[in-house]
Amino acid sequence: MSESRNAILGKLRAGRDAHPLTPPESDFAVLRNKRWDGAERLERIKRMMEAVHTEFLETTEADWPADVQAFLTAQGTRNLLFGPATEVGARLSSAWTDGGPELIPYADRVETFKERLFDGIDAGITTTLGAIADTGSLIVWPTPEEPRLMSLVPHMHLALLRADALYDTFWQAMTENRWADGMPTNALLISGPSKTADIEQTLAYGVHGPKRLVVVIVR
């Protein structure tokens, strides 16, 4: 269909060249000036995310696997999907004790276990690249070791957040880390459990994605 391509681009070029447009400067100061102090950032993230039903679990570098296991056991969770090839995955499986929820590795292509993924998995755990104070959002970049559907299909998503990986704004996170130099297959901001207000503006949680989002803050 390159005929249409050339026709469209030709028309656009002719239209623009007949009436060039000089845009105003883009002044990013309004984003650059959004700043919060260290402690305020985490407070704000918690406040904003709790307002949309996100739960928080506070723990430490040493204790998080045990705390996650205890939390899930208390919730009656049957199993947990995890990425076995990540550092976090290795910690988790070595610290996991008998009697806890079954650990299910996401080790193969989704086609090999799609039915089970959609119908038999209670929870999934992923890492994050940090969180954003302005909007209360987690930054999640799925990888081959931690695939995209881990944070979407299980009914509960647990997200590990290092308490020092906090940004003021989405703009700050992407410019400081030079995202534009190389975007991953999929980059996500996640700001709560799945929700909808499509029935008479009444909020309901857990429509297609996770019903619960639990942020595990690791200090």
Place this chain on the structure above:
Amino acid sequence: MGESSINFAKASSAALQDQQLRGNFRRAMDGLMSKRAVQFADTAEWNGVRALGASVRLRALSKLPELLEKLEANCTRNGIQVHWAATTDEANAIVLSIMQRVNAKLVVKGKSMVSEEMHLNAFLEKRGIECLESDLGEYIVQLDEAMPSHIIMPAIHMNTKQIAHLFKQKIKEAEYTEDVAQLTDLARRVLRKKFATADVGVSGVNMAVAETGTLCLVENEGNGRMSTTVPPVHIAVMGLEKVVEKLEDVPPVISLLTRSATAQPITTYVNMISSPRKEGEKDGPDEIHLVILDNGRSGIYADEELRNTLRCIRCGACMNHCPVYTKVGGHAYQAPYPGPIGSILMPQVEGLEKRGELPHACTMCNACVEICPVKIPIVEIMGRLRSEAVHPGDAVRGAGSHASKAEAMVWKGWSMTYASPLAYQFATALLAKLGNAAPTSLPLLKEWTNVRTKPRFANRTLHALAREKGIPDV
């Protein structure tokens, strides 16, 4: 819908009589307006981010052909296949040929206004492909065999009770309930099975980044992520104006979009897709196709003033604040894009012959202009289109199609009367004597008096009164 049946005046009249519909809209729109105001309570911040958002959109339009080429090059490099469609027919044919190649039987759709513009569901279903809307609002509207009545909240015209009845009637396993959580959960169970088995996922695009070849989608439900991640093929359709130059242009536009649309600081998900599944990755589609649709946009772009229509980021705030839309609702417009933005976009896309009525669905109150996050001069464009509709020309398809000899004569007479003191004196004296005797049923006058009281003429003119006070005529 047949072209002959498009009649805004008639449809809006009927909508105004529907107390249920008016109640549903009133409640929803009042809520949206007050919640949006809270999001932009900091005026300095609003002015700053709004100016930034407008500059991002204008910069994109200033380089539109180059950015589209860059987007194509970067998407292609990333493994996304790019297709160009001059018309909706061509876009539908492209989508169909991809589906036929992979032998698709079931398609799940994330919300996409461009696919509404294409009437893609009807097109595919005629060819034996099941096309399932997965956004809850779109799903409801599809079950109801209706059209969306709002670009952000498609089922806003229905209340819970109506939806409860619809689910009971249309979904096999449904028990009647008016509990919103249970209704939502029912849709979750039905659609999960579909996500897991769909052959193709179709989505729209909120923004496409030329610099990186990235498609950005915002949503709350997760159906957009499902549709773009689970099926083996993902087809994204976008209007050609949806491109932005740089990745850093995305945050301000998203911030304006989500706060203006649903008064959220951000949606639950911001989904940025830059490539199909790579070697070693365990999920995601193996193929991604991007269909870039023109459908009249390049014509809009050629006109310096009308071009501003293409700044739009489709937040729907203009609808929520429009005194016309909030009373008659979206269906009266009989168009995929209703409200103020629809009233300026539809006539330019489909021509004034068919849509010349819509620029008149406006009181010119300017509420939409004041809240538009990218400062589109909607009301000016509305005026321009009214004028285009009665003056033959080539800026807009169907220009001059609403020209009326009677109207032209009235204006000519008006301008002659006002240009000549003698004619003016004669005309005003005549109206002072006979104006009150004119029946309200006179043609032309009737259009005004059937919903308003006819004004009373004073029996002496202002000039005559002034002369009496010793003020001479000039």
